[in-house]
Amino acid sequence: MHKIFSFGFWNSIARLILRNRIVIIVLIAIITFLLSTQWKNMRFSYTEANLMPDDHPVNQSYNDFLDKFGEEGNLILLGVQDSALFTPEKFKAWNRLTTKLTSFPEVDHIISPASLKELKKFEDPKRFEMLPILESESPNASELKEFENKLFSGLPFYENLVYSSHSNTIQSALYLNKELVNTKARKIFVLEELDPLVKEFEEKYDIEVRVSGMPYIRTLNSQNIIDEISLFILAALIVTSIIFFFFFRSIRATLISMLTVCIGVMWAFGVIGLLRYEITILTALIPPLIIVIGIPNCIFLINKYQQEIKNHGNQAKSLQRVITKVGNATLMTNVTTASGFATFILTDSQLLREFGVVASINILAIFILSLLIIPVIYSYLKIPRDRHLKHLNKRWIGGFVNWMENMVRNHRIAIYISSILLLTASIIGIYTIRISGSILEDMPKNTQFFKDVKFFEREFDGVMPLEILVDTKRPKGVLKLSTLKRMDKLENFIDDIPELSKPLSITRLVKYSKQAYYNGNPKYYQLPSSQEQNFIMPYAKNLESQGSLMSSYIDSTGQYARITTFMQDVGTEKMEEIEADLIPQIQKIFPEERYEVALTGKALLFQKGTNYLVRNLIVSLGLAILLIAGLMAWMFRSFRMIIISLVPNLLPLLVTAGMMGFLGVPIKPSTILVFSIAFGISVDDTIHFLAKYRQELKANNWKIKRSVYAALRETGVSMFYTSIVLFFGFSVFMISSFGGTVALGGLVSATLLFAMLANLLLLPSLLLSLERNIANKKVLKEPAMRIIETDEDDLELDSDNKKN
Structure with a gap:
């Protein structure tokens, strides 16, 4: 496997992309057109989602009733x-x-x-x-x-x-x-x-x-879902484009990114139509989700391209390095995110299975689109001017990185105490969580109906x-x-x-x-x-x-x-x-x-279905943890590293569950996705940090402290940038009129913020405190694949910041 994902492999991919630009453009256009023809097959759900499998006794009892008396929900x-x-x-x-x-x-x-x-x-x-x-x-x-x-x-x-x-x-x-x-x-x-x-x-x-x-309720509710799809997509595009422009100060880079995610959204609708899935309150979230997850890919790729241009000014070399060096890292982060969603496929709930299938397929699709569209378009454009590269010299972010390093260096006990207090409070909050099987609870409270x-x-x-x-x-x-x-x-x-x-x-x-x-x-x-x-x-x-x-x-x-x-x-x-x-x-x-x-x-059917979904949530989350732990075991070949890397990713989930208890947000079909979505995305930061940490260990002759601080400074900015995009991107869901969707957006945003801090404060603190048992050559063996090449520095501090 090491050979498959070697530098030579990605170098071949880079040559293939850059030498067949016209073919790639035509292929993307053809696929987009073919998928657009499937839009007509998208169906909006005209009944409540069936939350349980057809052979479940509760469903069988309901179907037996329908056989005798027909549809009972026919009264206006x-x-x-x-x-x-x-x-x-x-x-x-x-x-x-x-x-x-x-x-x-x-x-x-x-x-x-x-x-x-x-x-x-x-x-x-x-x-x-x-x-x-x-x-x-x-x-x-x-x-x-x-x-x-x-x-x-x-x-x-x-x-x-x-x-x-x-x-x-x-x-x-x-x-x-x-x-x-x-x-x-x-x-x-x-x-x-x-x-x-x-x-x-x-x-x-x-x-x-x-x-x-x-x-009547179902009709107006489904119409609200239809109306909100376009609202979510528009809001996600506006929010992410504003943040993107704030980071890059380039209209050209912003438009390229927006084009990429818009094609991703078109593909998402096409996949839903191709699979003949109904648009429910869950599948309606997928198009804006693709925008929110796709923008970080664009940030990594465009930022790396601009850094390479700044370093040597050679466009061909820059584009080749973008693909070879960032492609592998973004592939693995997208695979782990898609894996978190894919675990829903293994549940017995059709509603969750359909969501898992469409989400995981389109997360991988937006990665492929990003890797193809961005280098190809930039290859036809002029080299960025100095004003397009000014954002690489921002000093304000240095203050944030310095604060993180100071906390890890001098206040590890405070970090541990804060983590333990958060964990204790969260466990108390978890005991107050309630499960809601109400059909009406998520419906817009300010509507006449x-x-x-x-x-x-x-x-x-x-x-x-x-x-x-x-x-x-x-x-x-x-x-x-x-x-x-x-x-x-x-x-x-x-x-x-x-x-x-x-x-x-x-x-x-x-x-x-x-x-x-x-x-x-x-x-x-x-x-x-x-x-x-x-x-x-x-x-x-x-x-x-x-x-x-x-x-x-x-x-x-x-x-x-x-x-x-x-x-x-x-x-x-x-x-x-x-x-x-x-x-x-x-x-x-x-x-x-x-x-x-x-x-x-x-x-009764909806209430039983909600309880059934909660059990499926636990199963899917457990599967996601096992699957991602397996990926990390394959990448780092260390059981101890798996354990230590899961801690900063599980703690934010427990904090979120505690928040749900204290805030009175119940577990229900709409909020049930929070944990798997957040875990699948937050683990990306851990992979980036540990990959960079291992690289620094080799470069610094296994000097642990120097490697931890170097990895923290190198990856801190990339985590901060992508976490900000994800935070505001998921916050878009809070404009929904559906209470569950509002809770989903707010909780995922909060979880990802906690996850960023846990990966930048708790994870390096644990590495330093357990350095003799964790960070040594026997434990940290050569990984099965290189996630970040030797000189990978996407979205990292410029040389001025490194001197601070």
Whole structure:
């Protein structure tokens, strides 16, 4: 392997690149064009991300439910808390609005106050019929007042379905077509049809309409993700270009770097389209991530080129040295970063696997693009002038390097004490970290649709469906009175849980049939006795053809029933408490030998998926540590060096985890990436430092102190520059409206800052303190590959600084 990565190999690569410049330009153009043709295959996710594998028992249970009853997240709610709605003009307008919405193919049916039906008993022949409560299409004020009183006091069947039990709020329920609810048609309907009609109604009649329900939330949430992709890319380009220009003071160098990362972004979108992956809240981060990681590559390459020009003024020689000397170093740092992301591929989560595949491929792609584009473009340009090289003589950075050297030389005990205190505080903070399986927690809090969610939580006790599937193990078993009573008992228990809404099931219709039998008296809204059931049954035979409630809550065989309740936006801990309360009650009410009952639904699925992701995080982080430790073992051939090099990289991760605990930032799908991303990137600094340190040991005849200080001064500036770029680059994510993305950006930025300080203060301190056991010829054998050639000095101090 030593021969493969030898200087001769990279020299051959340099000749190949510089002698085939036209071919390389054409190849990059062709690949970019071909990948751009794949953009059309990019798909935005129209459902919540499936966080668990398909064969997971929780997924199997949910899919079994979908087979019986179809998509349960197909309900959009329109709510109004305004008594003015019950005036003739506005009530008629509301009726027109709901009628208009019914005409769209995306809407299956609507339950609205204007179209409500009442169950009535007829004698000849004996039957129940659902008849309109309001017979007139244009009711007058007195008719509406009578209707309002009847709705709120005489029709408990519609409680929490049409009217709120807490106030005079009413809602219309739009049931979307189950075949279209998870397609692009839903997005078009919500954004281009529903929203404009609602806004027109609000403006014309001065009534605030609240809109919610999972299809609506998912649509606006995915639209926010789409909008933020372009925002992130633009912000990342602006921030990194400003920092780059500040370092180099060269418009030409800045434009070349921006061109390189822009092509990298185009490739990233092309890879997503080529692999037919959906754009989720995770894959949406990849294009700006490529910009942030790609700019340090450009800094290393361009800075080395300018240093070589300053030293001897020979352009061809400078370009050749850029490739041979910086190529190897940037290859290894990009490989370690890509490895950190690639560990996600080994998890069982499709969401993380897709993110890992696209991220690792494109990190290596941006390295290749940087190595090809920068030397080729510079080969066609004039040699940089003196004003382009002024940044190489900056003295202000020398103060930072001097401070680091002074701390390592004179204050190692303070560094160790600070590290131990940070570690102790972090461990305390880690114990306070909570896991969040909330679907809504990451959603933008300042948007109207999030405020509407909170409105429906107050008025109707929740919008996220929690389903209970009851298998009676025999056809028509649901309609047996014993089963209905068991279901009713469970529903009463659910109704007493504050975070859950009043359940919907077939028991409502059965109770309503008894009320109808007793001429609509609301005090008879209850399950019939066995004797009453015999009287009522002849009237109820035609109910199945009267409405959709029967088919919505019982399957065609009558063996399976569903109980639907809606949950408030509770965290994982509360959800687990509710589940722990429900399961014993279910087991008590429904004997296992006669019934099979399963909890499922979107809310439960997401909560279970988050817990599953946390376990995958631990696995992927462990794999990343092992993989990168293996790389370092191969490079440095020293077990002791592996241990000592992991310390300054693991400490920042523990500090970040502690910060999450103290700041109340939960572990969730969006923040779950922090550790693997930060570890994969921060270990680059360690590789640079140790490679330079080993080189200095050989150059200084194994004099340890001199080698440590020389390595610190030589690599300190490069670490500082790249860490600043990465810090501000990841800070771009903090402009997001998604709480999880904000936390991701802030935490990764903070972790990389801690990692830089740990690699520049703690790592050299450990090397000096353990010099007799660590830094000797037996321990530090000849590495399997040279990361930095003998005179490598990319992004290092100029000669003036070295004299300080």
